[in-house]
Amino acid sequence: MTVIESPMTLPPPPDDATRQARLDKMRARATGLLVIAALVFLASRHYAPAYAWLDWVRAGAEAALVGGLADWFAVTALFRRPLGLPIPHTAIIMTQRDRIGRVLGSFVQRHFLTREVVAAELRRLRLSERLAKWLASPDNSARVAALLQSGFARTVQAVPDEEFRALIRHAAVERVEHTLVAPILGDVLAVVTNDDRHHEILDQALQIVATALTENRESIRAQIHKESPWYMPGIVDNAIYRQLLRATEQTIADVRADPRHPLRMRFDDELRAFADKLKHSPDMGAKAEAIKSQVLNADVVESIVDGVWDSVRASALRYGADGEPPPAGLVRGLAAAGTALLANEATLAELDETLIDAVSDAAERHRDHVGALIARTVQAWDPSVAAARLELAVGPDLQYIRINGTLVGALAGLAIHALSKVLP
Numbered sequence: 001m002t003v004i005e006s007p008m009t010l011p012p013p014p015d016d017a018t019r020q021a022r023l024d025k026m027r028a029r030a031t032g033l034l035v036i037a038a039l040v041f042l043a044s045r046h047y048a049p050a051y052a053w054l055d056w057v058r059a060g061a062e063a064a065l066v067g068g069l070a071d072w073f074a075v076t077a078l079f080r081r082p083l084g085l086p087i088p089h090t091a092i093i094m095t096q097r098d099r100i101g102r103v104l105g106s107f108v109q110r111h112f113l114t115r116e117v118v119a120a121e122l123r124r125l126r127l128s129e130r131l132a133k134w135l136a137s138p139d140n141s142a143r144v145a146a147l148l149q150s151g152f153a154r155t156v157q158a159v160p161d162e163e164f165r166a167l168i169r170h171a172a173v174e175r176v177e178h179t180l181v182a183p184i185l186g187d188v189l190a191v192v193t194n195d196d197r198h199h200e201i202l203d204q205a206l207q208i209v210a211t212a213l214t215e216n217r218e219s220i221r222a223q224i225h226k227e228s229p230w231y232m233p234g235i236v237d238n239a240i241y242r243q244l245l246r247a248t249e250q251t252i253a254d255v256r257a258d259p260r261h262p263l264r265m266r267f268d269d270e271l272r273a274f275a276d277k278l279k280h281s282p283d284m285g286a287k288a289e290a291i292k293s294q295v296l297n298a299d300v301v302e303s304i305v306d307g308v309w310d311s312v313r314a315s316a317l318r319y320g321a322d323g324e325p326p327p328a329g330l331v332r333g334l335a336a337a338g339t340a341l342l343a344n345e346a347t348l349a350e351l352d353e354t355l356i357d358a359v360s361d362a363a364e365r366h367r368d369h370v371g372a373l374i375a376r377t378v379q380a381w382d383p384s385v386a387a388a389r390l391e392l393a394v395g396p397d398l399q400y401i402r403i404n405g406t407l408v409g410a411l412a413g414l415a416i417h418a419l420s421k422v423l424p
Contacts, residue, residue, distance in 0.1 A: 026399035059417035067409020101378030109371030130353035135338030212352035
């Protein structure tokens with residue numbers, strides 16, 4: 001069995017309070033480092049005349065202060081106007097919200113909703129195998145069976161009685177009306193005669209006749225005596241009875257014992273001829289259709305339709321009752337279907353490809369709508385709310401830019417000061 005690769009799971013996102021606390025913490029660190037750089041700059045500038053080496057410290061602190069302030073301005077300008085001043089190209093998220101929404105929607109549309117990306121991810125997930133494993137669990141198959149049971153009950157209860165009867169009548173009676181029964185019966189008889197199964201029927205029929213003769217001997221004797229002329233002596237009647245009964249029983253025994261008995265062969269010929277007539281004779285077909293019409297127009301057919309509907313409705317009422325468990329056979333059947341799927345790699349692969357084609361086609365066909373939805377959603381945000389949301393999401397990481405800018409600025413200041421000492 002193929003091992004299913006577990007999908008990458010992401011940790012649950014923190015709430016807004018946690019994000020705000022992390023943002024405040026990182027912002028305090030970046031601002032604190034900037035304040036330290038300012039204090040070091042002021043102190044080194046003040047004491048530089050007394051200590052020559054403080055020129056190096058002042059140069060590093062001055063560059064750190066410049067770098068930290070520049071990065072503070074850049075990070076702040078993404079979300080709001082620095083110090084509330086109407087500086088051009090600041091508060092970018094609030095002023096460029098529509099363009100950001102279009103760019104974000106286009107990015108998702110072009111790089112996430114392509115057929116290749118969707119198909120590769122679905123193929124990696126092996127959805128059909130996951131579904132089969134899920135369905136093979138008795139608890140899950142019971143849930144599915146309960147849903148099917150509830151859906152069946154609600155559907156049946158919602159259908160009016162007359163419409164359901166008409167549906168049964170259309171599904172059964174009307175289809176039979178439009179089906180020629182004579183050729184079908186002829187084909188059935190042809191199959192039976194080709195396999196010699198009709199001999200079993202003949203043997204059973206002969207056994208029934210033999211049993212009937214044995215059980216009704218006195219009735220046969222009485223009927224022969226009744227039908228004889230008044231002048232016929234009783235002894236003659238008894239002789240005729242015994243001879244007739246003996247001949248009949250012997251004939252039946254001979255036919256049952258001899259597979260090639262002439263009567264058995266005649267039965268074969270007559271049955272095959274009858275099957276051929278059913279398939280090819282217009283007269284026989286017309287007679288069969290007439291008999292079929294009489295049967296279908298009989299009251300018994302309506303009784304059958306009513307009986308089917310009453311049975312279905314009673315089952316629906318029973319299944320729809322609160323607390324009624326789903327049929328055990330349905331639960332076992334669903335679980336068995338899941339188990340059977342797991343054992344059939346070819347079927348699983350075929351189901352996977354079907355799902356992949358369907359989902360990939362849908363993703364490719366509707367990706368423009370998804371991109372437009374993302375763009376409209378971003379555009380509908382309140383500017384200040386959108387900026388606040390994004391700052392909570394990425395603001396803590398952006399504070400590292402300020403920290404790095406301060407530290408890199410200090411190193412750059414030291415490097416520049418060193419070059420000024422070396423160069424003439």
